Amino acid sequence: MPAPSFGDFQKWVIDEFRANAGVVGDPFEGSSLLLLTTTGARTRRRHTTPLGYLDIDGVRVVVASAGGADHHPAWLHNLRAHPIVTVEVGTEKYPAVASVMEDRALWDEVVRQAPGYGEYQRKTSRVIPLVELRPLPTAGAERVSGLGDFVKEAHEWLDTELEAVLAQVDELIATADTTTPMTLPPRTLHDQMRERCLAFCGALEQHHNGEDRGAFPMLAAEFPALAPTLEKLQAEHVVVAETNASIRELVEGYVPGVADPRGLRAELQGLVSRLREHFAYEEATILDALNAINR
Known part of the structure; x- marks a missing residue:
């Protein structure tokens, strides 16, 4: 039987995440994981990607590491073209504005909390971007029309x-x-x-x-x-x-x-x-x- 593709693996992670209130087992046991849904830069189709995240001083951050590859991940290209994204954390789902950040102090804190990202940066000559996910107010029954x-x-x-x-x-x-x-x-x-x-x-x-x-x-x-x-x-x-x-x-x-x-x-x-x-x-x-x- 052929080994599962990366796409199949991602689908398994997404299904596990949604079936278990954001909890995914090995190899993500104990990890802070979210689902990021972006709009394709050219196709305008919706794409969902599982990502690790950090909450630092009230800022929710994801790292465009791509495992230390020499190219940015596709989801980064998408959100640069269409910054309104959907974020799923646990059982919560909300719209957010994604902003690429250049903040050395924040990068240092990311690496302090998750040293693996420092290893990824050493593997590539590109500067790995940080992305802030700023929540937008969600619609509720009490909300007046905007x-x-x-x-x-x-x-x-x-x-x-x-x-x-x-x-x-x-x-x-x-x-x-x-x-x-x-x-x-x-x-x-x-x-x-x-x-x-x-x-x-x-x-x-x-x-x-x-x-x-x-x-x-x-x-x-x-x-x-x-x-x-x-x-x-x-x-x-x-x-x-x-x-x-x-x-x-x-x-x-x-x-x-x-x-x-x-x-x-x-x-x-x-x-x-x-x-x-x-x-x-x-x-x-x-x-x-x-x-x-x-x-």
Whole structure:
């Protein structure tokens, strides 16, 4: 029987951890262990990694040692791109902001408490980073809605409007299917679609202007580690604005009875998928932090 892979071993550790309230046997007997869930820097998929940790003067620290390898671990690349992470310790699970730290005094204390990390540093020429995991306030039943909840509600409304536009295009297609080809469908149906699209495009533009001018500066001031994520989101807003304009032009340029509604549907679906991808990315990376700054 082949030896288990590293991935299989990690899965066993994660399963043991969650099945036993954070306690894992050999070879981790007596170790302080947590599960760190990051978002893939490129894939945006969630990845969970078991890590040792230390609590030093109220600071929860993990060490990007990778066993003394000459390359940083993948989870470090992920959290540098997406600093909002999920931490599991014992039976507790909470969101946190991960910050890479350069603190010689803290490193000395880490090595004093866990000398093995000093051995790892001697094995590699790279400087092994320390990462602080700063907890964000967790949502409770008593919690009032925060800014993150408001952003999610705005996304849900925008998504509902997108779905309604697609439904109106489907109705145009159904109308075309039940009449002689190229017969003019009811003009009012296209007018309704144009009006809804106009309202959506204006609302999305206002939503992103509010984030760029209000929410994002607040986040940057409170959580400096989020700066790369916020820069990426602001860059995405430029692309989203172009997508928004393309939706408006597509709907405005559609001529009932002349243009094929199926072509309109196909092009719209691609643009709608792009907007939904952006909404999902924004929610995954900053909603917990937005809720935290309202407390």
